[in-house]
Amino acid sequence: MISIDGVSQTFKGKSGPVEAIRDISLTIGEGEFLTVIGRSGCGKSTLLRMVAGLLKPTKGEVRVAGEVVREPRRDVAMVFQKPALLPWRSVEDNIMLPVEIFGRRKADHRAQVDRLLETTGLTAFRKRLPHELSGGMQQRVSLCRALIQNPKVMLMDEPFSALDALTREELAVELQRIHMDLGTTIVFVTHSIQEAVLLADRVAVLSSRPGQVRRLVEIPIPRPRSFGHNAHMDQVAGVSAELHSLLLSDTHLPKTSTL
Amino acid sequence: MTDFDAGSRTSRVWTNVGLPILGVIITVTGWWAITAAFHIDPFYVPSPADVVDTFLRTPEFLLQETWTTLQRVLIGFAIAVALGLVIAVTLAASRTVERMAMPILAAINAVPKVALAPLLLVWMGFGDSPKIVMVVLVSFFPVIVSTMAGLTSTPDDLQELTRSLKASWWQTFVKVRLTWALPQVFVGLKVATPLAIIGAVIGEVVNPDRGLGSVIAGSGASNDTPLAFAALVLLAVTGVVLFYLVAGIERLLVPWRVAK
Numbered sequence: 001m002i003s004i005d006g007v008s009q010t011f012k013g014k015s016g017p018v019e020a021i022r023d024i025s026l027t028i029g030e031g032e033f034l035t036v037i038g039r040s041g042c043g044k045s046t047l048l049r050m051v052a053g054l055l056k057p058t059k060g061e062v063r064v065a066g067e068v069v070r071e072p073r074r075d076v077a078m079v080f081q082k083p084a085l086l087p088w089r090s091v092e093d094n095i096m097l098p099v100e101i102f103g104r105r106k107a108d109h110r111a112q113v114d115r116l117l118e119t120t121g122l123t124a125f126r127k128r129l130p131h132e133l134s135g136g137m138q139q140r141v142s143l144c145r146a147l148i149q150n151p152k153v154m155l156m157d158e159p160f161s162a163l164d165a166l167t168r169e170e171l172a173v174e175l176q177r178i179h180m181d182l183g184t185t186i187v188f189v190t191h192s193i194q195e196a197v198l199l200a201d202r203v204a205v206l207s208s209r210p211g212q213v214r215r216l217v218e219i220p221i222p223r224p225r226s227f228g229h230n231a232h233m234d235q236v237a238g239v240s241a242e243l244h245s246l247l248l249s250d251t252h253l254p255k256t257s258t259l
Numbered sequence: 260m261t262d263f264d265a266g267s268r269t270s271r272v273w274t275n276v277g278l279p280i281l282g283v284i285i286t287v288t289g290w291w292a293i294t295a296a297f298h299i300d301p302f303y304v305p306s307p308a309d310v311v312d313t314f315l316r317t318p319e320f321l322l323q324e325t326w327t328t329l330q331r332v333l334i335g336f337a338i339a340v341a342l343g344l345v346i347a348v349t350l351a352a353s354r355t356v357e358r359m360a361m362p363i364l365a366a367i368n369a370v371p372k373v374a375l376a377p378l379l380l381v382w383m384g385f386g387d388s389p390k391i392v393m394v395v396l397v398s399f400f401p402v403i404v405s406t407m408a409g410l411t412s413t414p415d416d417l418q419e420l421t422r423s424l425k426a427s428w429w430q431t432f433v434k435v436r437l438t439w440a441l442p443q444v445f446v447g448l449k450v451a452t453p454l455a456i457i458g459a460v461i462g463e464v465v466n467p468d469r470g471l472g473s474v475i476a477g478s479g480a481s482n483d484t485p486l487a488f489a490a491l492v493l494l495a496v497t498g499v500v501l502f503y504l505v506a507g508i509e510r511l512l513v514p515w516r517v518a519k
Binding site for chain 1: 419420423424438515
């Protein structure tokens with residue numbers, strides 16, 4: 001569904017060019033859930049923005065559904081770290097925003113909005129304004145707004161990282177269910193090993209400065225997965241430990257003093 | 260005083276209505292006490308009672324003049340707001356136009372408007388129009404500046420969102436930027452409201468015919484300080500009423516901001 005082919009990105013910084021991404025190649029299959037994990041500043045968001053068509057690669061190219069990405073596509077939905085809701089629009093009107101912008105008929109999407117509100121437990125809050133909702137609920141609205149696009153691909157940029165730990169887990173489990181139901185291809189950027197292990201088919205571990213794929217780790221644990229006690233705790237612990245050591249042994253970072 | 264009773268209805272009425280009224284009462288009493296304690300000659304500073312007496316001597320006349328000034332303020336303010344919004348939207352739409360027009364606008368704003376009053380007299384003669392033009396000149400700039408600040412303050416995440424949805428420039432402008440700018444627009448409107456009154460009074464003092472500014476100018480000639488004070492109080496009351504009117508409209512149009 002997505003092929004990233006020798007993509008590099010160099011920004012012009014004040015003190016010379018900054019190489020954010022170097023020669024990344026990845027292929028993401030239809031319906032696959034790929035998690036991109038790395039330390040902050042390793043260029044994971046940059047990579048995602050290039051897939052989204054928000055940023056042009058300095059070198060290489062990205063294809064979605066066989067077509068080279070030169071600008072954003074309407075069958076690719078983004079979910080940002082911030083919910084990015086319009087503060088004057090109610091929950092349901094925020095979800096309808098893409099429908100309006102695409103110039104589609106709102107009446108045709110009412111039923112889908114109802115279903116999305118139902119799935120995310122927001123039905124009782126549909127008329128509320130964003131500032132009346134908790135952070136977790138706001139991010140659910142933002143997820144619904146992405147899903148109303150009926151996207152082939154969802155690109156998620158640390159969508160849960162501003163939330164408290166329990167809400168994050170809750171939302172991650174919800175996202176897993178949505179992915180299992182819809183089979184949307186998802187690229188999910190995070191710095192949480194836990195989220196990566198819960199959600200991903202494969203995890204791309206990036207190294208820092210410049211961002212390069214250090215390793216692709218398969219997560220063969222059957223779904224639905226869950227946090228806490230479950231039948232695959234050994235496997236979860238094993239994969240988590242592997243990701244942990246990959247991230248900590250990132251040699252491109254200057255060594256800090258001993259902890 | 261504490262957050263606990265902030266929710267109950269009586270205490271809300273007290274904070275929103277009672278406290279401002281109490282403030283006014285204390286100020287007027289203080290003014291009165293000072294004039295009485297120091298036996299100040301009403302020719303210099305009249306007491307509140309002198310001012311009220313003066314007002315009650317010719318209430319219809321003063322209210323009529325207030326209405327004249329208020330009309331000029333309202334017409335001028337409406338023109339200033341319309342003009343300010345159109346200019347701000349044009350400038351926000353095009354970097355080139357903004358770069359070209361900004362120094363000119365800043366220069367116009369920097370010209371002391373009092374200095375223009377005699378020119379307006381030459382160009383437009385007596386009557387309403389030079390006063391209305393003065394109101395526009397004094398109050399349009401804050402509307403432009405604040406509206407532009409609002410239009411350029413769209414947060415990055417919302418800009419990325421509209422880009423990722425491939426929204427057109429016009430869709431982004433109408434559905435996101437314009438509404439996002441509203442709270443800032445109102446900051447400008449609240450600054451411009453008192454300026455509009457000042458503009459009308461400048462016009463009337465320099466080029467007196469009717470209106471409260473003309474009353475003040477005339478009171479100087481007849482040594483009637485209490486009359487000038489009565490006119491000032493009426494201007495102040497007009498200013499307060501207009502300010503709260505704008506704030507009320509803001510409450511209606513920008514509920515998400517006020518609720519925070």
